Amino acid sequence: MSVPAARLSDMRWAVAETGDGGARLCPLDQDGRPAGEVLCEPSLAEAVRSRPEVERWVWRSTGEIYRRLLAAGVRVERCYDVEAAESLLIGHEEGQSGQARSLAAAWARLHRLPVPPDAPARAAETQPSLFESGPVPLPSGTDDFTALLEVYAGQVARTAKTEHPERMRMLLAAESAGMLVAAEMYRAGIPWRADVHRELLDTMLGERISGGTEPRRLVELAEEVSRAFGVRVRPDLPNEIIKAFGRAGILLSSTRKWELQEVEHPAVAPLLAYKSLYRLYTAHGWSWLEQWVHDGRFRPEYVPGGTVTGRWTTNGGGALQIPKVIRQAIRADPGWRLVVADADQMEPRVLAAISRDPGLMEVAGRGEDLYADLAARAFGGDRAQAKIAMLGAIYGQTSGDALTHMAELRRRYPAAVAYVDSAAHAGEEGRLVRTWFGRTCTPATSSDSADDGESRPLDYGTPRARARGRFTRNFVVQGSAADWALLVLAGLRQAMSQAGLRAELVFFQHDEVIVHCPEAEAATVAELIAAAGDTAGRLAFGPTPVRFPLTTAIVECYGDAK
DNA sequence: GACAGACGCGCC
DNA sequence: AAAGGGCGCGTCTGTC
Numbered sequence: 014m015s016v017p018a019a020r021l022s023d024m025r026w027a028v029a030e031t032g033d034g035g036a037r038l039c040p041l042d043q044d045g046r047p048a049g050e051v052l053c054e055p056s057l058a059e060a061v062r063s064r065p066e067v068e069r070w071v072w073r074s075t076g077e078i079y080r081r082l083l084a085a086g087v088r089v090e091r092c093y094d095v096e097a098a099e100s101l102l103i104g105h106e107e108g109q110s111g112q113a114r115s116l117a118a119a120w121a122r123l124h125r126l127p128v129p130p131d132a133p134a135r136a137a138e139t140q141p142s143l144f145e146s147g148p149v150p151l152p153s154g155t156d157d158f159t160a161l162l163e164v165y166a167g168q169v170a171r172t173a174k175t176e177h178p179e180r181m182r183m184l185l186a187a188e189s190a191g192m193l194v195a196a197e198m199y200r201a202g203i204p205w206r207a208d209v210h211r212e213l214l215d216t217m218l219g220e221r222i223s224g225g226t227e228p229r230r231l232v233e234l235a236e237e238v239s240r241a242f243g244v245r246v247r248p249d250l251p252n253e254i255i256k257a258f259g260r261a262g263i264l265l266s267s268t269r270k271w272e273l274q275e276v277e278h279p280a281v282a283p284l285l286a287y288k289s290l291y292r293l294y295t296a297h298g299w300s301w302l303e304q305w306v307h308d309g310r311f312r313p314e315y316v317p318g319g320t321v322t323g324r325w326t327t328n329g330g331g332a333l334q335i336p337k338v339i340r341q342a343i344r345a346d347p348g349w350r351l352v353v354a355d356a357d358q359m360e361p362r363v364l365a366a367i368s369r370d371p372g373l374m375e376v377a378g379r380g381e382d383l384y385a386d387l388a389a390r391a392f393g394g395d396r397a398q399a400k401i402a403m404l405g406a407i408y409g410q411t412s413g414d415a416l417t418h419m420a421e422l423r424r425r426y427p428a429a430v431a432y433v434d435s436a437a438h439a440g441e442e443g444r445l446v447r448t449w450f451g452r453t454c455t456p457a458t459s460s461d462s463a464d465d466g467e468s469r470p471l472d473y474g475t476p477r478a479r480a481r482g483r484f485t486r487n488f489v490v491q492g493s494a495a496d497w498a499l500l501v502l503a504g505l506r507q508a509m510s511q512a513g514l515r516a517e518l519v520f521f522q523h524d525e526v527i528v529h530c531p532e533a534e535a536a537t538v539a540e541l542i543a544a545a546g547d548t549a550g551r552l553a554f555g556p557t558p559v560r561f562p563l564t565t566a567i568v569e570c571y572g573d574a575k
Numbered sequence: 576g577a578c579a580g581a582c583g584c585g586c587c
Numbered sequence: 588a589a590a591g592g593g594c595g596c597g598t599c600t601g602t603c
Binding site (some may be wrong): 268270293331335523524525 | 584585
């Protein structure tokens with residue numbers, strides 16, 4: 014895998030759209046300054062297509078320009094997304110977090126002018142959106158290509174000043190590669206069988222009763238709940254449920270599933286069934302299908318780096334929360350296969366690599382089941398205990414079994430636990446933490462300190478400070494893992510393209526990817542995936558004994574992958 | 576009628 | 588067994 018940005022000498026060109034389908038472009042030198050004349054060409058697509066020697070295209074924002082290129086049949090190998098980079102650099106520059114990330118804002122900062130705010134995040138729309146809110150405009154009279162060049166050159170210099178410039182360069186390249194993947198996945202879409210989905214809904218929910226009422230099964234379950242209480246109760250109103258249980262002498266603080274499960278009452282079983290089916294009905298039912306699945310594809314709009322930790326989000330369609338039962342509807346086209354891969358215990362392995370804990374690196378350098386290996390060494394063979402302890406360390410669990418098991422973890426793997434403890438401590442003191450690559454957490458806000466609205470350091474030991482500590486503790490692991498996963502994705506994309514495959518990435522969910530490919534390519538894709546984890550691990554964390562295996566399944570139906 | 580916040584629950 | 592991290596999104600509820 015040739016990695017994004019590892020080479021300084023790659024040939025870069027800046028490009029911007031001119032608004033009439035054309036483009037302005039010019040070559041760049043190593044410092045990010047123009048290395049030749051600025052050209053103006055009538056066709057963006059032709060300008061890019063005719064320059065295969067360009068190794069990386071520097072542009073303002075991938076979402077818009079690359080969508081147009083893809084529509085014209087032009088794929089690029091690498092890019093540098095100036096607005097994505099601005100976001101990461103601003104976050105890294107102490108005290109700057111939270112500032113606007115648009116090209117216009119970056120340019121204004123460069124010239125010490127008033128900084129325009131970013132366009133408000135667009136709310137999820139009922140239709141997948143092909144319309145961008147458009148770039149934040151530059152001051153009138155400012156040439157946007159010049160602004161692009163100036164901001165980019167500034168970013169090259171700022172990157173060199175970060176704590177680990179080589180890691181930051183890799184992060185910027187990986188985030189940009191993620192932008193390319195996101196645009197390509199949107200274009201490809203997830204193969205979705207609406208007929209299978211409908212059949213599932215009919216089976217689980219019963220047929221829809223005409224007149225807009227709930228499906229038959231929900232009506233029946235609601236009646237069953239009412240019968241159990243002896244009065245009419247609407248199961249989707251938490252207040253009514255709590256009152257009804259109260260009359261039966263059962264005090265509930267909420268109607269959460271785990272709380273209800275503890276209660277012995279004939280209403281509990283139908284109520285839990287109702288809640289789960291109601292959820293399916295409202296979130297992934299018939300209307301979702303009509304809104305989001307067209308021509309056999311589900312096209313969510315991916316937002317790389319949409320969360321503070323670097324995980325992606327999606328805009329509309331709830332693509333990262335597809336319920337397991339619904340995955341039956343995700344089927345390869347005839348003659349094609351889905352290659353489904355998910356990373357095995359990604360976060361503990363990443364913790365081993367970033368903390369350099371010798372013992373944990375050794376455990377993470379063995380087979381496929383890290384928790385079993387951990388248990389064999391430290392928890393008397395009890396895999397469940399080992400897992401609870403590890404997740405407790407990563408999430409900051411403060412009570413229950415996790416605490417006692419964590420003591421054992423601390424004894425055996427002191428450097429690993431110290432790593433997350435120190436991140437938690439930094440958070441409790443109101444300091445910032447970073448991932449291995451330099452992605453930086455958002456600063457503490459007033460809501461993290463006492464509720465008097467004053468902005469001041471966190472009060473050590475308060476519940477809010479401890480919550481902030483759990484956030485920063487988790488951030489360093491979840492964030493570094495997200496960055497590693499991004500390298501896997503970028504590496505896989507490049508490997509598949511170099512192999513000349515028709516395979517397409519169609520889904521990415523934190524530690525899991527789906528490739529849709531002709532049956533004949535599936536074995537090759539699986540091999541590329543198997544290599545991608547360790548390659549990304551070496552690239553990201555340098556030489557460590559830690560292995561990053563992925564479990565891969567070649568299936569026709571996503572529901573069969575687990 | 577629009578909007579914000581809380582809640583609940585789907586996923587990792 | 589208990590309830591810790593990150594999200595999106597639908598519903599309900601209170602407010603303007």
